[in-house]
Amino acid sequence: MPNKTRVNAAAYALAAAALLTGVCAPAAAAAPDAGAHHHAHHHASHRIPFTAAQVTAEDDGSYRITWDAPGVRRVVVRADGRTVAVGGSSATVNVRGLPAADRQWFDLVPDRGEGLHLADRLVKLQGTVNFRDAGGYRTEDGHWVRMGVVYRSDALNNLTDADLAKLQRLGIAVDYDLRTASERTSGPDRLPAGARHVVADVLGGSGAVSTMPTSPQAAEQMMVGAEKYMVSGDTAKTAYSSVFAGLVEDADGSLYHCTAGKDRTGWASATLLTALGVPRETVMADYLASNDYRAAANAATLAALPPAQAAIYKPLLDVRAEYLDSGFDEVAQKYGTFTAYEKQALGLDSRELHRLKAQLLEG
Known part of the structure; x- marks a missing residue:
C-alpha cells in the first residue's frame, strides 16, 4: 500500500475512534528478539x-x-x-x-x-479516565520500572482546575501531544502552570474522517492498518523519535497522550516498556488495560448509537491483542528485530538506551 494511502487509512481509523471517544468524554506477533536487550543489564544482581x-x-x-x-x-x-x-x-x-x-x-x-515504592497505577482526575503511571512493572532481568516518573493519558482538554493543581503537585513538567492538528484545535490541552507542550503528531495530518467502516471487520482492519503505520509511517517515526529524545534527555515528569489514550499512546508505552526490558505479556496487559479504564465511557458511547452502528464502531473503541500484535509484526517485517527498530526508527542507540534505563529502572 502506498505510504500516502496508509497514512490516510491510519488517520481515518484513529480519527474515527477519537470522534467516537469525544461523544462521551468526561467534563501473529514478532518473535522475541534474542538480542533486543543486549544493552540491558544482563548480569542483574536481582537486588529487588x-x-x-x-x-x-x-x-x-x-x-x-x-x-x-x-x-x-x-x-x-x-x-x-x-x-x-x-x-x-x-x-x-x-x-x-x-x-x-x-x-x-x-x-x-x-x-x-531492596524495597519497592508503589502506588495504584491510575491517577484519578475529574477530566480523564485513562491517566496512569507508565511504570510499576518488572523487567525480564529483575529490575523494576520506577513509578512517578513517566505518565500516559487520554485527552487533557477537560481537566478541571483541581486536576491541574493535582498534576502540578505530581510534578508534570512536559506534555508530548500525539494528536493531529484538528484534534489539538478542537480540544486544546489544559496543562499545569510551567508545563511545556510538545507537539508530536503521529499521523501528521488533520485526521479528518472522510470515510467510515461499513462492517466490524472493516473497522478491525482499519485499526490493524493504523497500528502498522504507527511503526513504520514517516510522521509516526518522527513523532515517536521526538518523544524518546525528550525522555532520554530528562524523563522526570513526562506525559504523553492522544485522545483516548489507547492507540497512539498505547504504542508509545509498548515501545517504552519493551525498550526497558519488560516482557511481552506484561506489555500486552498494560496495553489491554485501556479496555478496563475506558469501559464506562465506551459503553456510554455505544449505547447512544443504533445497535447495528454500535457493532461496527466497537472495534474502533477497543484495544485488542491483534492490534498490538500487528504493530510488533510490522517491526519484525520492516526492521527484523526490535533493536533495529529502536535504532533506525526511533534513533535510540545503546548509549541513549543506557541513559533511559538509568532514569527509569531500579534494582
Whole structure:
C-alpha cells in the first residue's frame, strides 16, 4: 500500500475512534528478539527480591496490596511514615483508614534486598479516565520500572482546575501531544502552570474522517492498518523519535497522550516498556488495560448509537491483542528485530538506551 494511502487509512481509523471517544468524554506477533536487550543489564544482581507486586485502590477507599518475593520471610508495608501491614514472602493485604491524598504511596520493605515504592497505577482526575503511571512493572532481568516518573493519558482538554493543581503537585513538567492538528484545535490541552507542550503528531495530518467502516471487520482492519503505520509511517517515526529524545534527555515528569489514550499512546508505552526490558505479556496487559479504564465511557458511547452502528464502531473503541500484535509484526517485517527498530526508527542507540534505563529502572 502506498505510504500516502496508509497514512490516510491510519488517520481515518484513529480519527474515527477519537470522534467516537469525544461523544462521551468526561467534563501473529514478532518473535522475541534474542538480542533486543543486549544493552540491558544482563548480569542483574536481582537486588529487588519481588517478582510481582501491585497496589490497587478500591472503590471503598481501601487499598489492596499484593506481592511475591521468593526467599523473603517478611515484608513490611509502610505508608505515610508508619507500618500499615506485614506479610510473608507472598501475600495480599488490605489497608484502610489512610487520609486522603493526591496519590497514596506504599513502601514494600523486605527483610533482605531492596524495597519497592508503589502506588495504584491510575491517577484519578475529574477530566480523564485513562491517566496512569507508565511504570510499576518488572523487567525480564529483575529490575523494576520506577513509578512517578513517566505518565500516559487520554485527552487533557477537560481537566478541571483541581486536576491541574493535582498534576502540578505530581510534578508534570512536559506534555508530548500525539494528536493531529484538528484534534489539538478542537480540544486544546489544559496543562499545569510551567508545563511545556510538545507537539508530536503521529499521523501528521488533520485526521479528518472522510470515510467510515461499513462492517466490524472493516473497522478491525482499519485499526490493524493504523497500528502498522504507527511503526513504520514517516510522521509516526518522527513523532515517536521526538518523544524518546525528550525522555532520554530528562524523563522526570513526562506525559504523553492522544485522545483516548489507547492507540497512539498505547504504542508509545509498548515501545517504552519493551525498550526497558519488560516482557511481552506484561506489555500486552498494560496495553489491554485501556479496555478496563475506558469501559464506562465506551459503553456510554455505544449505547447512544443504533445497535447495528454500535457493532461496527466497537472495534474502533477497543484495544485488542491483534492490534498490538500487528504493530510488533510490522517491526519484525520492516526492521527484523526490535533493536533495529529502536535504532533506525526511533534513533535510540545503546548509549541513549543506557541513559533511559538509568532514569527509569531500579534494582
